[in-house]
Structures are given as structure tokens and as C-alpha cells.
Amino acid sequence: MNKTIKLLEPILQWVESHRAPEYWPQMPQMVNELVEKHRIIEQLDINDIPHLQETYTRNAIEIDRLKPFEMVLTRWNKDDFSVIHGHPAFLIYYPLSGSYDMDFYDIGKNGQVQFTHRKILQAKDYIFHLGNIGKYDNCIHQIFAREPAVTLHIYSEDAKLGLKYA
């Protein structure tokens, strides 16, 4: 994992010094530029990233340094999927490899989650969301990994605060 953390250092540095909400709108494009400039996709070694056989594995990186932000490198097995879940106010989901189906949901009038649409994502097809600070139902979605792969996640707070839906 040390090799991978070193590879991500330019992103870590930028996020560390631009955590204030005024920088959030420019962060997704900056992360994308850093991924390209430092050839992170080309140099990423999936075998350097810890993973479990039975489910996807979240590896939080430099936790104390980035607080309250959180950066997570997730390693997916083929057919791993998340539950339907929400997020803190700001997030970037950046696929570094693989292929994913991402289903998006709204909260309906009855208070239940309702499917709205599906996006198919591959490496570099990053998504981001600027939502409400202090709420944890931002960008409600569910992810299905179609092949073994790695995603980079950046959140404005501990992602585990995000609400989970059955």
C-alpha cells in the first residue's frame, strides 16, 4: 500500500490544502488533472491494494492528515456491490479501472428511496456531488462492480456518516 500512497501524494497534498467549501467546486477537475499529470492510472498496481475475497474493501488513506475529509481507495471484486446509501455534502467518485453500474435514487413523497436512473462508468468517468452540509442523504446511489477494479473516493466528512437504505 505504501507504493500506492506515494502515487496518490499529489492528490493528498492538494486536498489537504483545499478542504474549505469554497474550493469544492474546483476539486473534481483538479483531481482529474492530477490523475492525468502523474499518470496514476497507468502506474497503479492493483496487487498493492489490500482486499478481501468476500466483498469490496475500503482502504482509508492518511486519515488524520485529511480530517474532516476522507480519502478512500476501494478495491472491488467482480460482482461486488454496495447497499443503497447517501453521503456527506461533497464527494468525488473516481474510477481508476474497471466498469461499474451506478444506480441513482431520490427520496420520494412517501419517504422511501425511488430509482431515478443508471449510469455506466469506466476508468476516468468520475462523478461528483455538491450537496447540503450537515445532511447525509446526498447523492443516494448503489454501485455494482462488473470486473475486479479500483476506485478513488474523496468525501468532505467520514463516509460512514452517510445514510444506508435497505
Ligand SMILES: [Fe+2]
Ligand atoms: Fe457512494
